[in-house]
Amino acid sequence: MPKQATVLALITLSLLNGFIASAGVAVAKLTPERRLAPRPPAVAERLTVRTGAVLPAADEAARVPDPAVLARRLTPLLADAGTTIGAVVTDAATRRPLFASDGDRPATPASTTKLVTSVATLAVLGPAHRITTRTVRGGDGGVVLVGGGDPTLTARSPRTGAGPAYASLDDLARQTAAALKAAGVREARVDYDASAYAGPRTASGWKPNYLPDGEVAPVSALTVDRGLVAPGDPGRDDRVADPPAAATAAFARLLTREGVTARPGRSTTAPRGAAQLGAVRSPSAAELVEHLMTHSDNDVAEAMARQVAIKLGRPGSFAAAGQAVAQVLAGLGVPTGILVNDGSGLSTGNRITPAALAQVVSLAAAPGHPRLRAAITGMPVAGFSGTLDAPRYTLPGSQAGAGVVRAKTGTLAGVSTLAGVAHDADGRTLAFAFMMGDGRGPVDPGRLDLLAAAVAACGCR
Numbered sequence: 285m286p287k288q289a290t291v292l293a294l295i296t297l298s299l300l301n302g303f304i305a306s307a308g309v310a311v312a313k314l315t316p317e318r319r320l321a322p323r324p325p326a327v328a329e330r331l332t333v334r335t336g337a338v339l340p341a342a343d344e345a346a347r348v349p350d351p352a353v354l355a356r357r358l359t360p361l362l363a364d365a366g367t368t369i370g371a372v373v374t375d376a377a378t379r380r381p382l383f384a385s386d387g388d389r390p391a392t393p394a395s396t397t398k399l400v401t402s403v404a405t406l407a408v409l410g411p412a413h414r415i416t417t418r419t420v421r422g423g424d425g426g427v428v429l430v431g432g433g434d435p436t437l438t439a440r441s442p443r444t445g446a447g448p449a450y451a452s453l454d455d456l457a458r459q460t461a462a463a464l465k466a467a468g469v470r471e472a473r474v475d476y477d478a479s480a481y482a483g484p485r486t487a488s489g490w491k492p493n494y495l496p497d498g499e500v501a502p503v504s505a506l507t508v509d510r511g512l513v514a515p516g517d518p519g520r521d522d523r524v525a526d527p528p529a530a531a532t533a534a535f536a537r538l539l540t541r542e543g544v545t546a547r548p549g550r551s552t553t554a555p556r557g558a559a560q561l562g563a564v565r566s567p568s569a570a571e572l573v574e575h576l577m578t579h580s581d582n583d584v585a586e587a588m589a590r591q592v593a594i595k596l597g598r599p600g601s602f603a604a605a606g607q608a609v610a611q612v613l614a615g616l617g618v619p620t621g622i623l624v625n626d627g628s629g630l631s632t633g634n635r636i637t638p639a640a641l642a643q644v645v646s647l648a649a650a651p652g653h654p655r656l657r658a659a660i661t662g663m664p665v666a667g668f669s670g671t672l673d674a675p676r677y678t679l680p681g682s683q684a685g686a687g688v689v690r691a692k693t694g695t696l697a698g699v700s701t702l703a704g705v706a707h708d709a710d711g712r713t714l715a716f717a718f719m720m721g722d723g724r725g726p727v728d729p730g731r732l733d734l735l736a737a738a739v740a741a742c743g744c745r
Contacts, residue, residue: 346711348375349744351382357738358383365731369720370638373739376649376705376713379617381639390621390635391719394694395671396701397629398585399641400622402573402659403648404612405588408595411570411655415591417451417506419460420558426473427460427546427561428554429535431506431528433480433600434566435587436575439508439534440515448567448575453508453531454538459562461542474536475549478528480505481590483601489631498522500582500630503590505600506531510583570658577662577692578670582628589627602626616653618643629694632723641703641717649705649715663690663704666736676733685737691716698723702732709743 354373362369362385370386381387393400415434422428439453464472485502486495494500498521501511507527509515514522524530532548539546566572569588576584589605592612598604606624613622621640625631648659664670667677667686671693677686691704703717718735721727 346708346713347745348378348380348712349382349708349710349714349742353744354383354739354742357742357744358735359385361731361734361738365720365728367720367725367727368722369718369731369735371716371718371735372638372642373714373716374642374646376646376715377651379643379646379650381642382714384639387639387642388621388637390623390637391701392632392696392699392721392723393624393629393634393636393641393719394696394699394701395580395629396641396692396694396703396717396719397624397627397631397634397636398576398580399644399648399659399692399703400609400613400624400636401585401589401592401627402577402662403616403644403656404592404609405569405573406648406656406658407612407616407653408592408608409569411568411573411658413569413591415451415566415587416563417453417456417565418563419456419561420554421561422473422475422552422558423555424473425469426475426549427464427539428475428477428552428558429506429532430477430554431480431504431531433505433587433590433594435507435510435581435584436566436572437508437531437564438515439538448571451564451566453535453564456562456564457535457538457542459564461539461544463561464544469544471545472539473549474532474539474546475552476506476528476532477552477554478504478506479553480594481600483599483603487602487626487631489625489633491630491632494630495523500586500628501527503583503586503602504528505590507583508534573658574662577659578664580671580693582630585628586626613640613644616647618647630696632696636719638717638719641701641719642715645703645705645715645717649713660690660705663692665690666733676729677737679730679733682730682733682737684741685733685739688740689736691736693729694719695729696723698725698727700727700729700732702729702736704736706736706740708739709741710745714739 370389372387373383415432418430420428436450438450501523504527508531511523511527514520536546536548590600593605593608594600596608610622621637623635625633648656664672666672666689689706691702694701699721701719718732
C-alpha cells in the first residue's frame with residue numbers, strides 16, 4: 285500500500301477505534317474482497333464492529349447531560365429546519381428522556397423501520413440463530429427443495445476469507461446428489477416447498493416501481509441470489525417474478541451437474557417426516573442484522589420480520605410479521621408507537637413515533653441487553669460507512685459527529701429519518717431519533733446530521 289494510503293488508513297482506524305473503545309467492542313473486516321483505497325471513508329466501509337462475549341458496564345464517570353442545556357443546543361436547529369422534525373434524545377443506559385419535540389407524533393420511519401425489525405429479531409431468535417434450507421424425499425420418490433426463508437442463499441461461488449459465509453445451493457446439490465446416488469437414484473424431479481411464508485409477496489404501501497427497479501424481490505421463503513435475474517451483473521438489479529420457481533430451476537441444473545439428471549417440478553408441501561437429503565444454513569442472525577443495518581438491505585429485513593412471526597407461532601405473512609414485531613417490542617418495554625406493514629420500511633403506511641424509535645435504540649445500546657447489540661454494531665459510522673459515508677458529516681456543522689455517531693438512515697420521497705447513538709463530549713452514550721417530512725415536500729437529510737452532531741458535541745452541564 286502507498287505511504288499516503290497507509291497513513292490515511294491508520295487515521296481512519298484510529299477514529300473508529302476511539303468510538304469502538306467507548307462501546308467496548310472490537311473491529312473486524314466484513315467485506316474483504318474489495319481493496320483498501322486511500323480515501324478514509326472507503327477504509328471504514330469495509331469495517332464493522334463485531335459482537336463480543338461480554339457487554340461492558342456503562343461509564344459511570346460520564347455525567348448525564350442537563351436536559352435544559354441540551355434543549356438550548358437542539359431547539360434552534362429544529363426552528364431553522366423549515367419543516368416539522370420529531371426529535372427525541374434519551375440516555376442510553378437508563379432510557380431516561382432528555383429532550384423531546386413532537387416525540388409522540390407518529391411519522392413515516394422509512395428504513396429506520398429496520399431498527400425495530402432487527403431488535404425484535406435478536407430478542408426472539410437470539411444472535412446465533414440460523415435459517416435452514418433443505419432437501420427431502422418427495423412422496424413420489426422425487427426431491428422437494430424446502431425453503432426456510434434464508435435471504436442470502438446463493439448459487440454463486442462461495443465467498444472466501446472473513447465475513448459471513450452464505451449458504452450455498454451448490455453445496456446443497458452435492459449433498460442431495462450423494463444421498464440420491466447412494467440410494468440408487470440417478471434421475472429425479474425437483475418440486476419446491478415455500479409454504480413457510482404466507483400471504484401476498486408485496487406489502488401494503490409499497491410503490492409499483494419497487495420490484496421493477498430492484499429495490500426488493502417478491503418476498504418468498506425460497507429465493508436464491510436475492511431473486512436477481514442476472515446475479516453478478518452490477519448493472520442489473522431487476523428481480524425474477526417467481527423466486528421459488530427460479531431457485532428450483534437453478535437447483536435442478538446444479539443437481540444434474542452432480543450426476544443426477546433433474547428437472548424442475550411444481551409447488552408442493554413436503555411430506556411430514558420425509559427423509560432429509562441435505563441441508564445448508566444461513567449466517568447467524570447477528571451477522572444478518574449487521575448486514576441489513578449497514579447496507580440497508582430490504583430483502584434481508586423482510587426475511588427477518590417473517591422469522592419473528594414464525595418463531596412466535598404466527599403465519600409468515602406481512603400482517604403477522606408486523607404484529608409480531610410490535611408484540612416483541614411491547615414485551616421489551618416499548619408498548620406503543622409502533623405500527624408497521626413490512627420489515628424494511630419501504631411501506632409508506634408505516635408509522636413510528638420518535639419516542640418509540642429512541643427507546644428501541646436505547647434498548648439495543650443498554651448494557652442489560654447484550655443479545656441486541658448487533659443492531660447497534662451494524663449501524664453505519666457517521667462520515668465513514670454505509671449510508672452515512674462521505675459526503676455526510678464532512679461539513680463544518682456536522683463534522684463533530686464524524687466517527688462518534690452510529691445511526692440508521694431512512695429515506696423515502698419527502699421523508700428523511702435518522703436514529704442511533706452518539707457519545708457526547710463527556711463520554712456519555714445517548715440515543716436519538718430524528719424524523720422529518722410528511723411525504724409531500726422536499727427534505728434535507730443534512731439537517732438531521734446537524735442535530736446528531738450537536739448531540740455528539742454536547743458537554744451539556
